[in-house]
Amino acid sequence: MAQARSAHAPYPDPFVSATDHADVALHLGAIGYTLKPSAREDLANAIRKLEARSSQGMRRVLVVEDDPALRQSIHALLASETVGIVEVGSIAEAIEEMQRGIFDCVVMDLALPDGSGYELLERVSTTGGPAAPPVIVYTGRQLSQEEEQRLRRYSKSIIIKEAKSPERLLDEVTLFLHSVESALPPEQQRMLRAARQRDDVFEGRTILLAGNDVRNIFALSRVIEPLGATLEIARNGHEALEALARRSDIDLVLMDIMMPEMDSLTAMTEIRRQSEHARLPIIALTAKAMPSDRQKCLEAGADDYISKPIDVDKLVSLCRVWLRQR
Numbered sequence: 001m002a003q004a005r006s007a008h009a010p011y012p013d014p015f016v017s018a019t020d021h022a023d024v025a026l027h028l029g030a031i032g033y034t035l036k037p038s039a040r041e042d043l044a045n046a047i048r049k050l051e052a053r054s055s056q057g058m059r060r061v062l063v064v065e066d067d068p069a070l071r072q073s074i075h076a077l078l079a080s081e082t083v084g085i086v087e088v089g090s091i092a093e094a095i096e097e098m099q100r101g102i103f104d105c106v107v108m109d110l111a112l113p114d115g116s117g118y119e120l121l122e123r124v125s126t127t128g129g130p131a132a133p134p135v136i137v138y139t140g141r142q143l144s145q146e147e148e149q150r151l152r153r154y155s156k157s158i159i160i161k162e163a164k165s166p167e168r169l170l171d172e173v174t175l176f177l178h179s180v181e182s183a184l185p186p187e188q189q190r191m192l193r194a195a196r197q198r199d200d201v202f203e204g205r206t207i208l209l210a211g212n213d214v215r216n217i218f219a220l221s222r223v224i225e226p227l228g229a230t231l232e233i234a235r236n237g238h239e240a241l242e243a244l245a246r247r248s249d250i251d252l253v254l255m256d257i258m259m260p261e262m263d264s265l266t267a268m269t270e271i272r273r274q275s276e277h278a279r280l281p282i283i284a285l286t287a288k289a290m291p292s293d294r295q296k297c298l299e300a301g302a303d304d305y306i307s308k309p310i311d312v313d314k315l316v317s318l319c320r321v322w323l324r325q326r
Helices: 022-028 040-055 068-078 091-100 117-131 145-154 165-176 186-196 214-227 237-246 264-273 291-300 312-323
Strands: 014-017 032-035 059-064 083-088 105-108 135-139 157-160 206-210 230-234 252-256 282-286 304-307
Touching: 059 068, 059 091, 068 083, 068 165, 083 091, 091 117, 105 117, 105 165, 117 135, 117 145, 135 165, 145 214, 165 186, 206 214, 206 237, 214 230, 214 312, 230 237, 237 252, 237 264, 252 264, 252 312, 264 282, 264 291, 282 291, 282 312, 291 304, 304 312
Parallel strands: 014 032, 059 083, 059 105, 105 135, 135 157, 206 230, 206 252, 252 282, 282 304
Antiparallel strands: none
């Protein structure tokens, strides 16, 4: 399969493949997609699309958010000389704007005053077809596993509103717009570097996150993976033990105390009974509990703990401390 350009290379690429990986190709930065063997007309159309995109000046982003202050913040975050922002506060306004013109990317919340954001996602997908703009869901809602799976059918990216989410949002939008990083304003370039900064301590490491809180999973994956680590997900204590039995390269466990089926205290106790995991670092993710509850985590086998809502910078620091001991 041909390799798509890096997210910030000067020119977008057409993508030719022997297998059907359209979503992956487009996410990697391809603007056109065709299967091999390709007809001459298909390749000609892809090249014409490439020429049109290369000659296109202003990119257009539609921001669908009912909070006026947040809309202005997103506008200030994303706008540049080559990116124009259109702001709306409802599904009806979003549909009206999309009927009026073409957008290169849509950033939207799920909680809107005239309906669920799912309705807009379905509308964009069914009316736009293969040419539908990529949609980034930017939400502060608690997402269930079913909601997560449903969103993945329509959305190219899901970003939970957390401390580091503005940098991540800028990174995703820049990718989908095929923007040249060097042409962005200095502050946006700085934010992109911060979003992608890798850490030697995390590079090549594998971290097991045990928990069924989708919000935490998304938030922590967006923080940990850009640092260079791989995140393995377990939804409960049983899956955590299975992951440890299946993989010998796990360097650290983040254990959410609130889990179904096998609870975290039991899971940590079982992990510590296995001699090969006697020194495996475990950080418990607790609620704002009483000191006695935290003590139970330590007695069950946790090396450290951090309270929710999670302070991302503190968690990264804790991970760095314990990973250095591996």
